[in-house]
Amino acid sequence: MTTTVPPTDVGDYRRAMARFATGVTIVTTLAGEHHHAMTANALCSVSLEPLLMLVSVERDARFHDAVLESQVWGVSVLPAEARSTADWFATRGRPLHGQLDRVPHSIAPVTGVAWLDGALSNFECRTTDVHPAGDHSIVVGEVASVHVPDHLGKALIYYRGRYEALT
Numbered sequence: 001m002t003t004t005v006p007p008t009d010v011g012d013y014r015r016a017m018a019r020f021a022t023g024v025t026i027v028t029t030l031a032g033e034h035h036h037a038m039t040a041n042a043l044c045s046v047s048l049e050p051l052l053m054l055v056s057v058e059r060d061a062r063f064h065d066a067v068l069e070s071q072v073w074g075v076s077v078l079p080a081e082a083r084s085t086a087d088w089f090a091t092r093g094r095p096l097h098g099q100l101d102r103v104p105h106s107i108a109p110v111t112g113v114a115w116l117d118g119a120l121s122n123f124e125c126r127t128t129d130v131h132p133a134g135d136h137s138i139v140v141g142e143v144a145s146v147h148v149p150d151h152l153g154k155a156l157i158y159y160r161g162r163y164e165a166l167t
Protein backbone atom coordinates (compact mmCIF):
# COMPACT_ATOMS: atom_id res chain seq x y z
CA MET A 1 0.00 0.00 0.00
CA THR A 2 1.34 3.45 -0.85
CA THR A 3 0.40 6.58 1.02
CA THR A 4 0.47 9.91 -0.73
CA VAL A 5 1.41 12.97 1.24
CA PRO A 6 -0.39 16.07 -0.04
CA PRO A 7 1.92 18.96 -0.94
CA THR A 8 2.46 21.33 1.96
CA ASP A 9 0.42 24.50 1.54
CA VAL A 10 2.51 27.68 1.52
CA GLY A 11 -0.04 29.37 3.81
CA ASP A 12 0.30 26.56 6.37
CA TYR A 13 4.08 26.86 6.11
CA ARG A 14 3.93 30.62 6.70
CA ARG A 15 1.58 30.22 9.68
CA ALA A 16 3.83 27.53 11.16
CA MET A 17 7.00 29.61 10.72
CA ALA A 18 5.23 32.66 12.17
CA ARG A 19 5.22 30.81 15.51
CA PHE A 20 9.02 30.80 15.48
CA ALA A 21 9.67 34.04 17.40
CA THR A 22 12.72 35.99 16.23
CA GLY A 23 14.51 39.21 16.89
CA VAL A 24 14.41 41.92 14.24
CA THR A 25 17.46 43.46 12.59
CA ILE A 26 18.32 46.07 10.02
CA VAL A 27 20.94 44.82 7.57
CA THR A 28 22.91 47.46 5.70
CA THR A 29 25.28 47.55 2.79
CA LEU A 30 26.81 49.98 0.34
CA ALA A 31 25.25 50.42 -3.10
CA GLY A 32 28.02 52.34 -4.80
CA GLU A 33 28.40 55.40 -2.59
CA HIS A 34 24.93 55.03 -1.09
CA HIS A 35 23.95 53.26 2.10
CA HIS A 36 21.21 50.70 1.60
CA ALA A 37 19.24 49.03 4.41
CA MET A 38 16.55 46.38 4.83
CA THR A 39 14.61 44.82 7.70
CA ALA A 40 15.61 41.16 8.16
CA ASN A 41 14.83 38.42 10.67
CA ALA A 42 16.29 35.45 8.70
CA LEU A 43 19.60 35.91 10.46
CA CYS A 44 21.64 33.19 12.13
CA SER A 45 24.93 32.69 13.91
CA VAL A 46 26.88 30.01 12.00
CA SER A 47 30.38 29.48 13.43
CA LEU A 48 32.71 30.64 16.20
CA GLU A 49 36.00 29.56 14.56
CA PRO A 50 36.02 31.52 12.33
CA LEU A 51 33.24 33.91 13.36
CA LEU A 52 30.54 33.50 10.72
CA MET A 53 26.94 34.59 10.47
CA LEU A 54 24.34 34.39 7.69
CA VAL A 55 21.39 36.32 6.40
CA SER A 56 18.88 34.98 3.88
CA VAL A 57 18.03 37.66 1.31
CA GLU A 58 15.16 37.55 -1.17
CA ARG A 59 16.47 37.66 -4.73
CA ASP A 60 13.83 40.25 -5.69
CA ALA A 61 14.83 42.65 -2.88
CA ARG A 62 16.95 45.55 -4.05
CA PHE A 63 19.27 44.76 -1.14
CA HIS A 64 20.13 41.45 -2.84
CA ASP A 65 22.15 42.78 -5.76
CA ALA A 66 23.63 45.56 -3.65
CA VAL A 67 25.05 43.16 -1.02
CA LEU A 68 26.27 40.66 -3.61
CA GLU A 69 28.13 43.48 -5.34
CA SER A 70 29.61 45.19 -2.27
CA GLN A 71 30.42 41.98 -0.33
CA VAL A 72 30.21 43.88 2.97
CA TRP A 73 27.20 44.21 5.27
CA GLY A 74 26.18 45.40 8.69
CA VAL A 75 23.62 44.14 11.18
CA SER A 76 21.86 46.23 13.84
CA VAL A 77 19.71 44.35 16.37
CA LEU A 78 16.63 46.46 17.06
CA PRO A 79 15.29 47.49 20.46
CA ALA A 80 11.52 47.44 21.19
CA GLU A 81 11.10 51.18 20.51
CA ALA A 82 12.34 50.79 16.91
CA ARG A 83 9.09 49.40 15.39
CA SER A 84 8.73 52.33 13.02
CA THR A 85 12.33 51.80 11.85
CA ALA A 86 11.55 48.13 11.14
CA ASP A 87 8.43 49.17 9.19
CA TRP A 88 10.33 51.80 7.19
CA PHE A 89 13.07 49.42 6.07
CA ALA A 90 10.48 46.77 5.15
CA THR A 91 8.54 49.18 2.91
CA ARG A 92 8.91 48.01 -0.68
CA GLY A 93 9.88 50.74 -3.11
CA ARG A 94 11.02 53.28 -0.49
CA PRO A 95 13.47 55.78 -1.99
CA LEU A 96 16.83 54.08 -2.41
CA HIS A 97 18.92 57.17 -1.89
CA GLY A 98 18.72 58.95 1.45
CA GLN A 99 16.76 56.14 3.11
CA LEU A 100 18.99 56.43 6.19
CA ASP A 101 18.73 60.24 6.37
CA ARG A 102 16.09 60.26 9.11
CA VAL A 103 17.61 57.33 11.02
CA PRO A 104 20.52 58.19 13.35
CA HIS A 105 23.48 55.99 12.49
CA SER A 106 27.26 55.75 12.52
CA ILE A 107 29.81 54.17 10.21
CA ALA A 108 31.24 50.77 11.14
CA PRO A 109 35.02 50.91 11.62
CA VAL A 110 36.27 48.22 9.19
CA THR A 111 33.88 48.05 6.22
CA GLY A 112 32.20 51.47 6.25
CA VAL A 113 28.64 50.11 6.33
CA ALA A 114 26.00 51.86 8.46
CA TRP A 115 25.23 50.90 12.05
CA LEU A 116 21.98 52.17 13.56
CA ASP A 117 22.30 54.17 16.79
CA GLY A 118 20.42 52.70 19.75
CA ALA A 119 20.75 49.10 18.52
CA LEU A 120 21.09 46.35 21.13
CA SER A 121 24.20 45.22 19.23
CA ASN A 122 25.87 45.78 15.86
CA PHE A 123 27.95 43.54 13.61
CA GLU A 124 29.85 44.12 10.36
CA CYS A 125 30.73 41.28 7.98
CA ARG A 126 32.65 40.52 4.82
CA THR A 127 30.88 38.00 2.58
CA THR A 128 32.65 34.62 2.35
CA ASP A 129 29.98 32.55 0.55
CA VAL A 130 26.69 33.01 -1.26
CA HIS A 131 24.42 29.96 -1.59
CA PRO A 132 21.44 30.11 -3.97
CA ALA A 133 18.37 28.86 -2.08
CA GLY A 134 15.08 29.00 -3.98
CA ASP A 135 13.83 32.58 -4.19
CA HIS A 136 16.47 33.69 -1.65
CA SER A 137 20.27 33.70 -1.43
CA ILE A 138 21.99 32.69 1.78
CA VAL A 139 24.75 35.21 2.34
CA VAL A 140 27.46 34.02 4.76
CA GLY A 141 29.86 36.57 6.19
CA GLU A 142 32.93 36.62 8.41
CA VAL A 143 32.44 39.00 11.31
CA ALA A 144 34.91 41.88 11.03
CA SER A 145 33.82 43.67 14.21
CA VAL A 146 31.04 43.84 16.77
CA HIS A 147 29.70 46.61 18.97
CA VAL A 148 28.02 45.76 22.28
CA PRO A 149 26.68 48.97 23.88
CA ASP A 150 26.51 49.16 27.68
CA HIS A 151 22.80 50.04 27.69
CA LEU A 152 20.37 47.14 27.31
CA GLY A 153 16.69 47.86 26.68
CA LYS A 154 13.83 45.62 25.64
CA ALA A 155 14.26 43.62 22.43
CA LEU A 156 11.99 43.92 19.39
CA ILE A 157 10.46 40.52 18.64
CA TYR A 158 8.56 39.34 15.56
CA TYR A 159 5.96 36.70 16.38
CA ARG A 160 2.85 35.64 14.44
CA GLY A 161 3.31 38.54 12.03
CA ARG A 162 3.33 41.14 14.80
CA TYR A 163 5.92 43.05 16.77
CA GLU A 164 6.26 42.37 20.50
CA ALA A 165 8.65 43.62 23.18
CA LEU A 166 10.76 41.33 25.33
CA THR A 167 12.67 42.34 28.47
Ligand SMILES: Cc1cc2nc3c(=O)[nH]c(=O)nc-3n(C[C@H](O)[C@H](O)[C@H](O)COP(=O)(O)O)c2cc1C
Nearest residue numbers: 038039040041042056057058061062089090092093
Ligand atom coordinates in the same frame (compact mmCIF):
# COMPACT_ATOMS: atom_id res chain seq x y z
C1 LIG B 1 9.94 41.50 10.35
C2 LIG B 1 10.43 41.40 8.94
C3 LIG B 1 11.49 40.56 8.64
C4 LIG B 1 11.97 40.44 7.33
N1 LIG B 1 13.03 39.60 7.09
C5 LIG B 1 13.53 39.49 5.84
C6 LIG B 1 14.66 38.66 5.59
O1 LIG B 1 15.23 38.05 6.49
N2 LIG B 1 15.12 38.59 4.30
C7 LIG B 1 14.52 39.28 3.28
O2 LIG B 1 14.99 39.17 2.14
N3 LIG B 1 13.44 40.09 3.48
C8 LIG B 1 12.94 40.21 4.75
N4 LIG B 1 11.87 41.03 4.99
C9 LIG B 1 11.27 41.78 3.86
C10 LIG B 1 12.13 42.99 3.45
O3 LIG B 1 12.38 43.86 4.55
C11 LIG B 1 11.44 43.80 2.31
O4 LIG B 1 11.05 42.92 1.31
C12 LIG B 1 12.45 44.77 1.72
O5 LIG B 1 12.64 45.87 2.58
C13 LIG B 1 12.01 45.26 0.38
O6 LIG B 1 12.91 46.27 -0.01
P1 LIG B 1 13.16 46.73 -1.51
O7 LIG B 1 11.89 47.46 -1.95
O8 LIG B 1 14.34 47.64 -1.43
O9 LIG B 1 13.43 45.50 -2.31
C14 LIG B 1 11.37 41.17 6.28
C15 LIG B 1 10.30 42.03 6.59
C16 LIG B 1 9.84 42.14 7.89
C17 LIG B 1 8.69 43.07 8.21
